[in-house]
Amino acid sequence: MYFNSQDDRDKGSxxxxxxxxVTTGRIAGIEQLPGRNLWQSVNDHFRAYLNLPEAERPRLNLPPVSETAPGEKFQSIYTRxxxxxxxxxYxxxxxxxxxxxxxxQFAGxxxxxxxxxxxxxxxxxxxxNTAFPAYHAGRVVGLELKGEGFKGQAAESQFARSLWLSKLPAGRPPTHLVVSESAIDTLSYAQLHPGERVLYASTSGTLTxxxxxxxxxxxxxxxxxxIKSAFDNDTQGHHFDTRLLAGFASEQNPMKVVxxxxxxxxxxxxxxxxxGIQAVTQQLKDFNARTTEHYKRESGEADSPALAQTLRDSLISSTRQGPNTYQFHVxxxxxxxxxxxxxxxxxxQYDKKIELVKSQGKDWNEDLKQDQMRQVVKRELGSDNTPQPEAPAAVPDKGERLLTIAYRESRxxxxxxxxxxxxxxxxxxxxxxxxxxxxxxxxxxxTELTLRYQLDSPQLPAISAxxxxxxxxxxVAVNEAVPAQTERRQLAAEQEVAxxxxxxxxxxxxxxxxxxxxxxxxxxxxxxxxxxQTLRENGxxxxxxxxxxxxxxxxxQPVLKALDxxxxxxxxxxxxxxxxxxxxxxxxQLRQAMQVLSTPIKQEQAQAQQPERRQPTFIRDARRAIEQEAEGRPDAATYEEAGNAALNIVLSHYLATPLLNPGLLAHERLAHQREHYERLLQQSADLLAQERREGAAEAALRAGVPPVGKKVANARHARTAEENLRLTARVRELEALLAAR
Structure with missing residues (x-):
């Protein structure tokens, strides 16, 4: 025979x-087989186990129980x-x-x-982990484990019959046994109620x-x-109270949960x-009357002899089963x-005095935290009625700030x-x-909300707003100290500027x-x-x-990536x-910029660094002619610079002409035409102005600027050979003009 201490339904042969x-699937591999009913599956698993050789059958290996020598302190396997x-x-x-x-009382x-x-x-x-030993008859039979984000128990812990206990208070016997659901709640209760001569106990979340x-x-x-029943202030905590009352009922009025x-x-x-039973019944009737009145007020339903199902499920009923026997359905x-x-x-009546004590919140630990928070709020905000002494000027604390708000709304x-x-x-x-x-x-x-925030929070501007x-x-009524409010606004403004x-x-x-x-x-x-911004406003x-x-x-980066x-x-x-x-x-503007930014920058650099490789034959011949004619002239340097500047203008138009240079795209031609044209003209004017030849500069600019038609400006049509010859003729005219001066 066996009995599972963690589940009283799991017992038998x-x-x-x-x-x-087989029915619960607690062990992987042991489950109801396809096409077999429950008992057939049970027999199949037993048959598979018995068909294994003796050496291959899985066994439960328990650690050996070591003998304790006389005078040696017993060491539990749970606390080793x-x-x-x-x-x-924690x-x-x-x-x-x-x-x-x-x-x-909590030592050890x-x-x-x-x-x-x-x-x-x-x-x-x-x-x-923080461990709380569970005791039964003075010996450790389990271990409750707690940690940050973790709670559990030691393997094979026997929590169905054990309690976590404090030590007895020194001196006189305790006046009460205080029992709660967890050790943390027990410690919280002890901290909230100092000075009580009690023995503390915890049921580790269950009550059997x-x-x-x-x-x-x-x-x-x-x-x-x-005994003080200090279970949680929720449905399960009140359910444990009922079990405790039934367990401590006297022989004169036995009580059990049916x-x-x-x-x-x-x-x-x-x-x-x-x-006594009449007094109990009357108190339950008063509860039913209050519940009915509240239901009708909230639902707005008129009085009716028939009760709604929702209301009926919320009322306590009782029946008489026999002489002196009553059943209550709660x-x-x-x-x-x-x-x-x-x-x-x-x-x-009970053999022992029983007191039911409840926390204000869900449990005693929540009450403890709220009590500590109230103390912090009182310390931070002070009292409205008590004048606070003016504190000396000091460096503001870069910690957290607290405040409260009261929010009111209609039902x-x-x-x-x-x-x-x-x-x-x-x-x-x-x-x-x-x-x-x-x-x-x-x-x-x-409703009152207690809020807090960090002064160094990156969200301080949003918090302040x-x-x-x-x-x-x-x-809303905001209860915030004036110095804290001023400090918050200043820090938020500084953070926003930064x-x-x-x-x-x-x-x-x-x-x-x-x-x-x-x-x-x-x-x-x-x-x-x-x-x-406009796109966001239009979906x-x-x-x-x-x-x-x-x-x-x-x-x-200077160019758009492929994904962009x-x-x-x-x-x-x-x-x-x-x-x-x-x-x-x-x-x-966006479309024009996209055309330029879609061009690899290396191609433009290569064109700018090696313009001579793209020069056609007539440009190279014109440069050599200018160099030859400039020899022996008193203004040879100026003459050569003006001629080359004009040729550069011609070259820029040549590079932008698709007929002569079909490898360039439309937006590349526009970019070259604009940049080379404007830059070279300005360079030519600057160079000539430095030599005090303003007249020659103006003539060079006038002669070197060819008429730019709509077709050329849009870079959609090619220049013809005749246009390029006309540009070359203008270079010759420029040479003659400079020679005459």
Whole structure:
């Protein structure tokens, strides 16, 4: 026969063991086989096990139990990896102070467990958990483990019959046994109620009949007259109260839990105390009346002899099963269970005195944190009625700041409290806790939120703006000290200025070797901002993001990447669909800049560095003729410079002519034509002006500027050979003009 201490339904013979594992799938590989029913699958698994050779059958290898020599202290297998409590980080993170931890009653009852994990190819890592030994009859039979983001138990722990216990108080016997759901709640209760002479116990999250037997044994042995049930203030905590009351019921009025359903608890009480049972019934009737009135007020339903199903499921009912035997059917909710427990505990007799104590929040640890937070708020904000002495000027603390807000809303409107909380958390404020305030107006709900934020938070400007907006909201009252408010606004303004400076530094253009590309990058970035804004306003958020990403890339690189070019094609397609951008000058600038930035910069550099390789024959012949004619002239240098400047103008037009240079694309021709044309003309004028030959400079400019027609400007048609010959003739005219001067 076997019995699972963690599940009282898992018990019986070896056949029951196999059946329970086939139906639940607790062990991998043991499950109901396809095409076989339950019992056939059980037989199949047994047959497979028995058909294995003796040596291959899996067995459970338990560690041998070592004998303890006379006088040697017993060492539990559960605590062999434990050390005395040194690392208290987890306990302090839960609000437990050093004073509570060092209480003599908890000495040796809280340990550190070392757990080492070794993964293949990685160094071993040791975790330090906080361990709470579970005791039964004075011996450790389990270990409850707690850590940051972790809770568990040691293998083979017997929590179904054990309790975590403190030591007895020194001197006189304890007045109460205080029992709670977890050791953390027990420590929190002890910290909130110092000075009580009690024995502390924890059930490790479960309450079984064996645990109740252990409590009775402890109270009888240590002569403890009363017990305080300090379970959580939720449905499960009140359910544990009911079990505890049933377990401690006296022989004069035995009490037991007959049925535990997900939504209903049935409790049977046998008593001859008619007065007591009538008092219990009357208190339950009062609860039903209050519940009915509240339901009708909230639902707006008129009085009706027939009860709605929702209301019926919330009421406590009772039936008489026989002489002095009563059954109570209690809904599984906190209010109903709490009312039933108070009535039963107050009006029926028990062998031990039982007190039901509850926390204000969900559990005692939550109460402890709220109490600590109230102390911090009081210290930070002070009292409105008590004048605070003026503190000397000091460097402001760069820590966190606390404040409270009171939010009021009507019951007749849809609640906006959850939306407000989400918005506050979104901007960076942390909501420590909230509590309901007493409303001063009819049908009004008032809620107080305690907020905190870090002064060095990168979201401080948004936090400051949100708090300033709340201050002018008629539904919100902000309770913030004036110095803290001034400090917050100053730091937020400084952070915003620093952020703008950093953004400006990041947006500085890194120059490249191509002036034309740098100019196109500036035009693109300036034009992209208003276009992106208009796209966002017209449902083009994704295309606006593409545009901003391309602008960001162009800050560091002179050409558009292939991915950016693909995305910009989508941007242009979206721009064509937006009427607001139809006649926008920014769009035109954007398109022109894109044409330049799609050109590799190496090609332009090669053309600029090696212009002589692209010179046609008639240009080279003209240069040689100018050099020959300049020999022996008194103004040979000026003559040669003016002639070469004019030839450079001709060369720039030649490079932009698709008939003579078909390898260039349209936007490349435009770029070369504009840059070479303007730069070489200016160089020619500067050189001639330095030689005090202003007249020659003007003549060179007039003679060297050929008439640029629409076809040439758009670079769509080729120049003919006749046009190039005419340009060459003008060079000759320039030579004659210079010779005459």
């Amino acid at each position: 070896v056949v029951d063991w196999m059946k329970n594992r 990896d434990c050390r005395p409590l040194e690392n208290t980080a 306990l302090e993170s839960r609000g437990i102070t050093k004073t509570t931890i060092e209480n003599p 009852r809280i340990l550190n467990q070392l757990h080492t994990v070794q993964r293949e190819g990685m160094p071993a890592k040791t975790y330090v 009949q064996n645990k109740i037997f252990e409590m009775k044994r402890l109270m009888d042995e240590e002569l403890i007259p009363a 049925r535990e359903h997900e939504y209903l608890l049935t409790v049977q009480v046998t008593t001859s105390d008619l007065t 809904p599984m909710n906190r209010e109903a269970l709490g009312t039933f427990n108070q009535a039963i505990g107050r009006h029926l 007749d409107e849809m609640s906006q409290l959850s939306t407000l909380q989400q918005n506050l958390e979104r901007v960076g404020l942390i909501i420590d806790h909230s509590r309901r305030l007493e409303s001063t107006a009819p049908r009004e709900i008032a 949100a708090l300033d907006s709340l201050a002018i909201n008629p539904r 952020r703008q400076q950093k953004r400006a530094e990041q947006q500085q253009l890194q120059p490249s070797d191509s002036p034309s590309h740098d100019q196109a990058r500036r035009v693109f970035i300036e034009a992209a901002a208003p276009v992106a 083009g958020g994704l295309q606006a993001a593409y545009l901003q990403q391309a602008s960001k890339s162009l800050l560091k 070019q693909e995305n910009l094609v989508r941007v242009l397609a979206k721009i064509d669909q937006v009427p607001a951008l139809k006649d926008s000058s920014s769009v035109g």
